[in-house]
Amino acid sequence: MLHQNISTELNRACGTLRAGFAFSRGMTRLTRLHQAGSAKAMLPPAPGCEIVLLNTSGGLTGGDRMDITVTQEAGTHLTVTTQTAERAYRSTTGRARVTARFEVAAGAHLDLLPQETILFDRSALLREQEIALAGDATALWVETLILGRAAMGETVRTLDLTDRRRITRDGRPVFVENLRLGDATLARGESIATLAGCRAFATLVLVAPDAADRLDRARAALGSDGAASAFDGKLVARVMADDGWPLRQAMMRLIQAIRPGPLPRVWQI
Template sequence: MLHQTIPAELPRAQGRIRADFGLAGGVTRRLRLFQSGSAKAMLPPAPGCEMVLLNTSGGLTGGDRMKITVTQDPGTALVVTTQTAERAYRSTSGRARVSARFQVGAGGHLDLLPQETILFDRAALHREQDIALEGDATCLWVETLILGRAAMGEVVRHLDLSERRRITRDGRPIFVENLRLDDAALNGRDRPATLAGARALATLVLVAPDAADRLAPARAALGNLGAASAFDGKLVARLMADDGWPLRQALMRLIRAIRPGPLPRVWQI
């Protein structure tokens, strides 16, 4: 008698967060919070209002779906970070997909400071991130990618990463970046026009009327690990390093140089 083997369907992680913030007595407060699946949000005691995101599945792999939506009323100030580094693991089928949208009302400010995303060999990740500013709202945004863990001897040779990063003001694009890292890009990683041999890279974008005034301290903080420019109410910095640790240290110096107040506590653990 023949027995047919039916492949088991792998469980896929799904998560969703919807959070709304408003003013109460002149202080930013959470108005509503909905969370489901493996996506969780915590609001620890902290100066100002801070939301810490967490993926309880432990990482992303093919077929996972995450959706995050955050809205801020006019005049609010919010810090959004992650409890730890996100991990994109090897995918056996399909891509992990992450969608994050942040809407900031007029006169408001968002610090979007997630910790790094570690990409493992054969990871497949499609991520879309949008910040929609209204009126004179401002933001500071950081995104960091690490190609494997150097301390573990990991080398990423196969990758399927697609990212869309976009900041708009009243619906008009003011910063748009599409990033694609695949096998072909990794094969040329040592070229000066690509990764120049780096395993860790980060982008920081500050959108504020006084962005140009912060260019000099930003460049001093970067040292030889990056470069920065400022134009049209934006400051953009790029960082690259051989490993995640020196990049993280340079990024922390940079954020402290251009942003008042301490970094989120999870960054300092």
């Protein structure tokens, strides 16, 4: 009898994306794009310059790796979003890891508006993201997390999430948030000190000289759905909801209240 060695090691998704933008002939234009593996990008027709990131593997699970770098030169105005919600699935072999860095030169502006990240039961994800501002560069950043899909009857009881978010200016921290969610936190989900029973939550950060001037508009848009404050050239808003759809509606109102122009088309589909 012949014995054949069969590897039980599962294939892992890996993706690398590098994109660069410059101001040329009166508008922001793509100057370079490298994409490999499951990390891809699209540049749809839009009133401004917009890049849509997508993960062709369909989601993240243990051992997957995604590495993204987007660079803007002086004078550019760029919107970065995602084609759909990212999904972190059940993991049996360690963590998925996502690293993303956005470099924004002096005189440039970044709108970082990804769609939601949906975390499934027993998912494991380490994500590290940084917006590196130079000089007087400005940025708007939205990050949304959903713990399972209510419509599908999903409940997240086991989770390993480390989400490190950082905005710097000339190398100095402007906004730093390290989020850690695990089983113990989920077990206290009904506590007002944690999620108060909500399964969807989001953070918005605006770093701009006139951030405080937009605070009243932000609070009016949110109503009782969230809270916002402004200080030291930044506006920070927090929103929670029972599920992803009402949260998305609240975030759309908030973004449109403080940001000129339409939302990315993928947000409206």
